[in-house]
Amino acid sequence: xxxxxxxxxxxxxxxxxxxxxxxxxxxxxxxxxxxxxxxxxxxxxxxxxxxxxxxxxxxxxxxxxxxxxxxxxxxxxxxxxxxxxxxxxxxxxxxxxxxxxxxxxxxxxxxxxxxxxxxxxxxxxxxxxxxxxxxxxxxxxxxxxxxxxxxxxxxxxxxxxxxxxxxxxxxxxxxxxxxxxxxxxxxxxxxxxxxxxxxxxxxxxxxxxxxxxxxxxxxxxxxxxxxxxxxxxxxxxxxxxxxxxxxxxxxxxxxxxxxxxxxxxxxxxxxxxxxxxxxxxxxxxxxxxxxxxxxxxxxxxxxxxxxxxxxxxxxxxxxxxxxxxxxxxxxxxxxxxxxxxxx
Ligand SMILES: Cc1cc2nc3c(=O)[nH]c(=O)nc-3n(C[C@H](O)[C@H](O)[C@H](O)COP(=O)(O)OP(=O)(O)OC[C@H]3O[C@@H](n4cnc5c(N)ncnc54)[C@H](O)[C@@H]3O)c2cc1C
Numbered sequence: 051x052x053x054x055x056x057x058x059x060x061x062x063x064x065x066x067x068x069x070x071x072x073x074x075x076x077x078x079x080x081x082x083x084x085x086x087x088x089x090x091x092x093x094x095x096x097x098x099x100x101x102x103x104x105x106x107x108x109x110x111x112x113x114x115x116x117x118x119x120x121x122x123x124x125x126x127x128x129x130x131x132x133x134x135x136x137x138x139x140x141x142x143x144x145x146x147x148x149x150x151x152x153x154x155x156x157x158x159x160x161x162x163x164x165x166x167x168x169x170x171x172x173x174x175x176x177x178x179x180x181x182x183x184x185x186x187x188x189x190x191x192x193x194x195x196x197x198x199x200x201x202x203x204x205x206x207x208x209x210x211x212x213x214x215x216x217x218x219x220x221x222x223x224x225x226x227x228x229x230x231x232x233x234x235x236x237x238x239x240x241x242x243x244x245x246x247x248x249x250x251x252x253x254x255x256x257x258x259x260x261x262x263x264x265x266x267x268x269x270x271x272x273x274x275x276x277x278x279x280x281x282x283x284x285x286x287x288x289x290x291x292x293x294x295x296x297x298x299x300x301x302x303x304x305x306x307x308x309x310x311x312x313x314x315x316x317x318x319x320x321x322x323x324x325x326x327x328x329x330x331x332x333x334x335x336x337x338x339x340x341x342x343x344x345x346x347x348x349x350x351x352x353x354x355x356x357x358x359x360x361x362x363x364x365x366x367x368x369x370x371x372x373x374x375x376x377x378x379x380x381x382x383x384x385x386x387x388x389x390x391x392x393x
Pocket of ligand 1: 148294331
C-alpha cells in the first residue's frame, strides 16, 4: 500500500546544482593532544578532525572529547577560579560544524573562545551536508583504540542530539526507507545508538513495488542548525575572526595558550597529514517539499531539507573540485525519476 507522497522531480522544480568536499581521513577520526613550539614556550594543541562523511553526526561527541583532552593537558588551569586562575582562553581553528560544536563545548565549560577561519559556517562543507544522523562515509579505524574512539564519540553525540530543543535547532526524527538491494551496514546499528531497521515486504513509497527496510533517525536541517550554533556562540561571547593560515608559525603567533584544530582538509597541508583526502559529493536542490520521509540507497538519497529537497549524490574520492559536474547531476536526477516512476 502506497501511503507517502511522491516528490515533484520535474525540470521546473530544479533550483540548482551543488558540490561539497568531505574531509575524509584514512584511519578515521583524529582527536588527540599535540603541542606547538613558540618562542615563549609550548602551546597546547588538540586536533579534532577527520570527521569525513559524517561530521554533523559526530559534532557534539568529538567536541566533548577534544575539550576533555584540553582539560587533561592543561591540568590545574582548568580549575575555574582555583589557585591556578581561570580556565585558559581557547583558539578554535575553523568555523564549520566541528569548530562551532567545539566552541559551544568550551563556552559551556567556562572558557573564552575565539574562532579563526578562512570561511564562516554558511560557506563551508558543513552547510552543504543534508544531514542524516548516521555514521556514513567514515573509516571506523583499523585498531581497537580507533574504533573505541569513534564509538564513544557517536554515543556522546547521540545523547547531545537527543537533548536539543528540536525546533530551535532544526532537528527532526524521520523514517528512512532503503530498498533491499541497497547495501546494509550492520555497524551503523550494532553500536547501540540507533534501533536496527525493520524489514518491509513493500516500501510505502511511490514507484515500482519493492521490498526493503525502514529505520528512524534524526534529520538535521543544517542551515538552521549552523545558524543556531553561531547565534548561541555569539550570545555567549565568542569572537569570530576571518583568517587564512598558511603555516604553523602563524598558528603559534595567536595570543591564546590553547588551540583546537578543527580545520578539516586544511590539516593536510598545515599538519602534513597525508591520511586526509577529499571526497566530493554532488547534490541537486529542488524546490522545498515537506515529504516527511527519506529515501536512502547508499549515496543515492533524497532528503527533505526545509530550504530544498536534496537529491544525492556521489562520493568521489580524491576529487576536490567544488564545481558541480553537470553530467553526473543529470544522472542523479534520472536515477531518482526512475526510482519514483509510476507503474
Ligand atoms: C554532499 C555532502 C553530504 C553530506 N551529508 C552528511 C550527512 O548526511 N550527515 C553528516 O553527518 N555529514 C554529512 N556530510 C559530511 C559533513 O558535511 C562533514 O563531515 C562536515 O561538514 C565536516 O565539518 P568540519 O567543520 O570538520 O569541516 P568544514 O565544514 O570543511 O570546515 C572547515 C573549516 O576550516 C577552515 N579552514 C580550513 N583550512 C583553513 C586554513 N588553512 N586557514 C583558515 N581556515 C581554514 C574552513 O574555512 C572552515 O571554516 C556531507 C558532506 C557532503 C559534501
